[in-house]
Amino acid sequence: MEIKIKQNVLQANANKAQELKKILASKGIFMLNMISSPGSGKTTLLEKTIPLLKSRYQIAVIEGDVESHRDAERLDNFGVQIASINTGGSCHIESVGIEKALNSFDLNHLDLIIVENVGNMVCPAEFDLGEDCKVAMLSTPEGADKTAKYPLLFREAKLTLLNKIDLLPYLNFNKEIFYQDIRNLNSDLPVLEISCTTDQGLSAWINWLENKIKNKKTKKG
Numbered sequence: 319m320e321i322k323i324k325q326n327v328l329q330a331n332a333n334k335a336q337e338l339k340k341i342l343a344s345k346g347i348f349m350l351n352m353i354s355s356p357g358s359g360k361t362t363l364l365e366k367t368i369p370l371l372k373s374r375y376q377i378a379v380i381e382g383d384v385e386s387h388r389d390a391e392r393l394d395n396f397g398v399q400i401a402s403i404n405t406g407g408s409c410h411i412e413s414v415g416i417e418k419a420l421n422s423f424d425l426n427h428l429d430l431i432i433v434e435n436v437g438n439m440v441c442p443a444e445f446d447l448g449e450d451c452k453v454a455m456l457s458t459p460e461g462a463d464k465t466a467k468y469p470l471l472f473r474e475a476k477l478t479l480l481n482k483i484d485l486l487p488y489l490n491f492n493k494e495i496f497y498q499d500i501r502n503l504n505s506d507l508p509v510l511e512i513s514c515t516t517d518q519g520l521s522a523w524i525n526w527l528e529n530k531i532k533n534k535k536t537k538k539g
């Protein structure tokens with residue numbers, strides 16, 4: 319019975335996600351779904367990313383949190399459209415929430431939508447939100463074994479960001495194990511080592527994003 323209910327929820331979510339994909343394709347908007355544990359650095363990366371892109375692209379952000387609008391408030395003065403979703407206890411965003419957020423945006427003047435999912439490595443990976451890509455983030459203090467322990471996210475993702483690389487000298491994070499586990503799960507998954515503190519790797523991240531945005535525009539329709 320429980321399994322049946324879960325299948326229905328996932329199916330309803332997937333159907334809505336397909337509708338959203340069509341809308342975003344018709345407008346040529348690239349949407350990414352950023353997923354990681356609480357505190358890995360998702361909002362900090364947004365604070366770094368928006369100023370580097372906003373002169374060239376129209377950006378909107380969907381901030382998902384269990385409670386509070388703290389992350390949305392952090393981005394208040396960044397000059398982008400923001401929608402804030404409080405899940406009220408649920409550990410992930412679903413596509414109906416994204417639909418409401420999209421309805422609050424001017425989709426005729428957007429190139430990029432970044433969804434910051436609820437801080438959680440497990441449940442958000444199961445839900446298609448209509449995005450083009452899931453981006454997984456892991457930060458070095460969380461430990462090198464997390465890809466093997468929470469594999470679905472790294473199977474679903476089209477990019478992994480290894481954040482807080484500046485902290486490596488102070489940790490026993492084993493990069494060899496990290497890369498070995500990633501390759502075992504998803505041999506094609508690109509990994510970018512970044513630091514939102516020192517800006518290491520951010521230009522590679524911006525290049526990756528710009529390629530995706532341009533590619534989506536050329537396929538518009």
Ligand SMILES: Nc1nc2c(ncn2[C@@H]2O[C@H](COP(=O)(O)OP(=O)(O)OP(=O)(O)O)[C@@H](O)[C@H]2O)c(=O)[nH]1
Nearest residue numbers: 355356357358359360361362437481482513514515
């Ligand atoms: N040393 C270091 N600290 C970082 C880096 N990136 C983020 N932080 C810090 O990590 C903490 C958490 O960052 P957030 O951006 O709030 O993390 P988050 O993933 O958005 O967290 P949730 O929204 O709660 O899931 C903050 O104190 C940041 O300053 C980094 O590259 N290096």
Ligand SMILES: [Mg+2]
Nearest residue numbers: 360361389434
């Ligand atoms: Mg955040």
